[in-house]
Amino acid sequence: MSQLPLEGIRIIDFAQVFAGPACTRILADLGADVIRFESPNRLDVTRNLIITDNDGMDHTWHRASYFVIRNASKREMVVDLAKEEAREIIRKLAATADVVVESFTPRVMANFGLHYEALKEIKPDIIMCSLSGYGQNGPMRDYAGYGMGLEPASGVASITGYKDGPPMRSGLSFTDPYSGFLGAGAILTAIQYRRRTGKGQYIDLSEQEAAIPIMGAALAEYQMTGRVKERIGDRSDWAAPQGCYRCAGDDRWAVISCSDDAEFGRMAGAMGHGEWKEDPRFATVLARRQNHDTLDELITAWTSARDHYDVMHTLQCAGVKAGAVLDGKEILFDPHFKARGQFDVVDQPLLGKRLIPRHVAAKFGRFEAKARSHAPLLGEHNAEVLTELGYSAEEITKLQEDGAIADKPNLPVPPAFIGVALRLPYDRYVEHGILQAVEPDYREQLGIAD
Amino acid sequence: MPERALDGLRVVDISQGIAGPYATKLLADAGALVTKVEPVAGDYSRRLGPFPGDNPDPANSGLYHHLNTSKRSITLDVSVASGQVVLKKLLANADVFVAGEKTSTLKSWGLGYDDLDSDFPHLVVAQVSPFGATGPYADYDGNSLTAMAMSTIMYNTGEPDREPLATGGEPGEYIAGVQLWIGILAALENRAKHGAGDHVDVAMSDAVACADEYNSAMYGFQGAIRRRYYSRHIFGYPNDIMACADGHVVVIPGAGGFRSPLTPDVVSPMALLLEDPELDNNPVFTGAGERMIRWREFEDLVKPYLSTHNAMEIVMTAQALRLPFAFVPTAADLLSDEHLAERQHFEHVATPGGDLTIPGQPFKMSETPLRASAAPSRGGANEQVLAGELGYSKDDLRILSDRGVI
Numbered sequence: 089m090s091q092l093p094l095e096g097i098r099i100i101d102f103a104q105v106f107a108g109p110a111c112t113r114i115l116a117d118l119g120a121d122v123i124r125f126e127s128p129n130r131l132d133v134t135r136n137l138i139i140t141d142n143d144g145m146d147h148t149w150h151r152a153s154y155f156v157i158r159n160a161s162k163r164e165m166v167v168d169l170a171k172e173e174a175r176e177i178i179r180k181l182a183a184t185a186d187v188v189v190e191s192f193t194p195r196v197m198a199n200f201g202l203h204y205e206a207l208k209e210i211k212p213d214i215i216m217c218s219l220s221g222y223g224q225n226g227p228m229r230d231y232a233g234y235g236m237g238l239e240p241a242s243g244v245a246s247i248t249g250y251k252d253g254p255p256m257r258s259g260l261s262f263t264d265p266y267s268g269f270l271g272a273g274a275i276l277t278a279i280q281y282r283r284r285t286g287k288g289q290y291i292d293l294s295e296q297e298a299a300i301p302i303m304g305a306a307l308a309e310y311q312m313t314g315r316v317k318e319r320i321g322d323r324s325d326w327a328a329p330q331g332c333y334r335c336a337g338d339d340r341w342a343v344i345s346c347s348d349d350a351e352f353g354r355m356a357g358a359m360g361h362g363e364w365k366e367d368p369r370f371a372t373v374l375a376r377r378q379n380h381d382t383l384d385e386l387i388t389a390w391t392s393a394r395d396h397y398d399v400m401h402t403l404q405c406a407g408v409k410a411g412a413v414l415d416g417k418e419i420l421f422d423p424h425f426k427a428r429g430q431f432d433v434v435d436q437p438l439l440g441k442r443l444i445p446r447h448v449a450a451k452f453g454r455f456e457a458k459a460r461s462h463a464p465l466l467g468e469h470n471a472e473v474l475t476e477l478g479y480s481a482e483e484i485t486k487l488q489e490d491g492a493i494a495d496k497p498n499l500p501v502p503p504a505f506i507g508v509a510l511r512l513p514y515d516r517y518v519e520h521g522i523l524q525a526v527e528p529d530y531r532e533q534l535g536i537a538d
Numbered sequence: 539m540p541e542r543a544l545d546g547l548r549v550v551d552i553s554q555g556i557a558g559p560y561a562t563k564l565l566a567d568a569g570a571l572v573t574k575v576e577p578v579a580g581d582y583s584r585r586l587g588p589f590p591g592d593n594p595d596p597a598n599s600g601l602y603h604h605l606n607t608s609k610r611s612i613t614l615d616v617s618v619a620s621g622q623v624v625l626k627k628l629l630a631n632a633d634v635f636v637a638g639e640k641t642s643t644l645k646s647w648g649l650g651y652d653d654l655d656s657d658f659p660h661l662v663v664a665q666v667s668p669f670g671a672t673g674p675y676a677d678y679d680g681n682s683l684t685a686m687a688m689s690t691i692m693y694n695t696g697e698p699d700r701e702p703l704a705t706g707g708e709p710g711e712y713i714a715g716v717q718l719w720i721g722i723l724a725a726l727e728n729r730a731k732h733g734a735g736d737h738v739d740v741a742m743s744d745a746v747a748c749a750d751e752y753n754s755a756m757y758g759f760q761g762a763i764r765r766r767y768y769s770r771h772i773f774g775y776p777n778d779i780m781a782c783a784d785g786h787v788v789v790i791p792g793a794g795g796f797r798s799p800l801t802p803d804v805v806s807p808m809a810l811l812l813e814d815p816e817l818d819n820n821p822v823f824t825g826a827g828e829r830m831i832r833w834r835e836f837e838d839l840v841k842p843y844l845s846t847h848n849a850m851e852i853v854m855t856a857q858a859l860r861l862p863f864a865f866v867p868t869a870a871d872l873l874s875d876e877h878l879a880e881r882q883h884f885e886h887v888a889t890p891g892g893d894l895t896i897p898g899q900p901f902k903m904s905e906t907p908l909r910a911s912a913a914p915s916r917g918g919a920n921e922q923v924l925a926g927e928l929g930y931s932k933d934d935l936r937i938l939s940d941r942g943v944i
Contacts, residue, residue: 306868
């Protein structure tokens with residue numbers, strides 16, 4: 089196996105949920121030894137999200153897909169930081185670490201005596217990154233931040249939505265992974281600086297702020313014209329036509345975008361309507377913008393008779409920007425994503441082979457930044473990490489007895505109760521159109537059956 | 539001058555638009571010397587605007603000024619041989635080369651990775667393109683919209699009976715830019731350890747697919763295929779934007795918002811917020827599955843409170859109850875936001891059209907804070923770079939200029 093760029097870098101990872109784990113998943117796939125920490129009293133909530141097969145079985149915390157896709161390639165310890173022996177483990181580990189990542193609200197690390205200043209005493213060149221909803225200072229610093237709120241808080245929802253409709257969220261909280269990506273790059277930047285100067289530093293990343301650059305054009309528009317940017321559906325301020333068009337089949341769609349007259353001419357030709365480019369209603373970009381609704385009807389008449397992939401290939405081969413709108417199944421079968429290795433197969437304990445998405449998009453010539461191992465079971469590496477730190481078997485047993493470390497959650501209710509509670513009524517979701525379908529033979533279809 | 543994180547790093551960037559320039563902005567604001575190589579007509583983001591008073595002027599594009607801070611600009615036609623000769627002289631002293639073209643285009647210019655690797659073995663050659671350097675769609679064209687379409691995010695955004703909706707602000711471009719930046723830094727780290735440059739190939743489609751939160755996982759772990767349902771999370775309802783007296787708020791009950799079987803006798807934070815403890819006895823209110831399916835009835839339960847209170851009051855009260863509600867600001871709201879002001883988020887740059895407030899840095903570094911200085915004028919560094927650094931004479935420059943190469 090080729091060497092990876094972050095081999096030899098050790099990361100202590102207190103991050104929970106999505107943004108932080110996406111950040112450290114990137115660093116882990118780049119070769120860092122990421123040791124994540126959970127509390128037995130308060131598991132990472134993603135251990136309760138999207139339980140494999142939605143079957144209500146026991147040990148849900150080992151069976152949550154959401155956790156698995158975010159935490160592959162890492163090791164894990166479960167420690168109760170309320171106990172001094174647990175904090176001592178962290179301090180010993182910090183002496184050997186290069187980076188600490190955490191995603192609590194601002195007070196938490198200080199309460200444990202594990203804030204940057206304290207860790208710097210132990211390891212002067214440590215790099216620490218705090219990922220939070222709203223940052224470490226300012227009147228909203230203590231606000232609880234969930235991704236569903238942080239995307240709108242960045243302003244992006246105000247420019248997302250149908251024309252004349254209300255602001256909308258994306259169908260998932262994309263600023264969570266996006267801010268995690270930025271955290272990973274910030275840490276890589278700090279590592280470059282440390283390599284040159286030997287100095288560590290502290291990084292304060294606010295998920296709200298991280299996404300504000302996406303508002304760059306809208307912020308400039310307000311200052312330059314006094315206009316608050318309107319919602320325009322799938323249309324563009326620059327390209328016309330641009331939109332999402334109905335294709336043959338049930339709920340199949342393709343997007344098309346023409347940046348200039350030449351591209352529009354190619355589109356018209358590919359659709360068998362070369363005359364459109366001479367039509368005064370469509371001949372210039374301004375005319376196309378004015379008559380966009382009419383043009384959309386003509387385009388839909390062509391797309392709606394064709395499969396969404398056919399629309400994409402026919403137009404792309406004619407030199408027109410187009411793309412099939414893919415659902416969560418189609419992306420797993422798409423030839424592009426297959427050829428590019430977007431999904432790695434990991435052999436996950438209790439779950440068997442599973443496909444999980446890459447977190448590093450880049451393809452390199454000299455190494456591959458992919459999932460290196462399964463996502464850790466709860467406390468899977470307690471003994472391994474403690475042994476590396478010089479703890480004896482007796483000491484490890486004592487830590488376990490004292491509740492400083494654990495490999496099971498401290499649950500207030502029987503585990504079976506949680507399994508049942510987390511089971512979502514998928515049959516009713518299908519009936520109401522919240523889900524398109526549930527296919528029990530999906531593993532055979534994907535070729536990952538045991 | 540204080541030390542910067544990336545002092546000494548030299549980047550040559552021929553990319554245009556958003557993705558590539560955003561990646562090199564993140565390097566430039568951290569101290570890298572980024573030489574932006576514009577076509578003679580200028581980066582096309584200069585034509586996109588917005589413009590002061592809606593008067594198109596390539597010197598005043600707001601998008602350009604946001605994305606190209608802290609760089610210097612030369613103009614060079616890299617599609618012709620004499621331009622390629624100048625570019626290769628620049629690359630001889632560079633650590634990173636950034637391009638936003640498809641592989642077939644770069645190869646036709648003699649600037650493909652294979653062409654550059656033998657001459658510049660230490661160079662990190664970074665390429666961001668719609669569908670990547672390899673794979674069946676490598677020659678396809680695209681933009682943020684096509685990437686959002688392929689990523690599954692768009693299919694799951696919007697109303698169930700209407701077309702899927704792309705997220706505003708061209709996020710696919712920014713996500714690709716950030717992934718390109720990560721790839722460049724990883725390749726530089728690898729070079730520092732193992733001595734060799736590398737090819738960094740980022741497809742915008744792949745970058746956005748990396749940001750899919752769980753759509754592909756729902757199929758790969760459950761066989762379930764999600765579809766758009768008012769952009770709702772599968773985890774439960776509500777986690778959504780709702781109307782209030784003066785605009786909109788994001789209603790998020792979070793992990794502890796509703797009555798839990800563990801605390802049956804305590805009034806739930808959501809019921810407290812809505813000032814009606816009786817709600818805790820209503821199955822439409824307390825049952826996660828019921829809320830998801832009977833969401834219209836749930837809306838009727840929350841509307842009386844939301845429609846009579848302002849966003850500020852709702853979010854502050856909710857947050858005091860540890861409910862992670864959020865605001866839905868517009869661009870104008872962000873510019874006057876007290877929290878962002880106290881964090882000194884925004885940066886201010888001088889442009890030919892006047893002072894412009896631009897988005898600040900996406901993170902704050904304690905020792906080496908990123909800082910933006912104004913974006914360069916088109917070709918502003920032609921003489922400094924070509925004459926001063928590459929040793930071209932005044933006559934050479936005039937000839938290149940006459941031929942439209944610079």
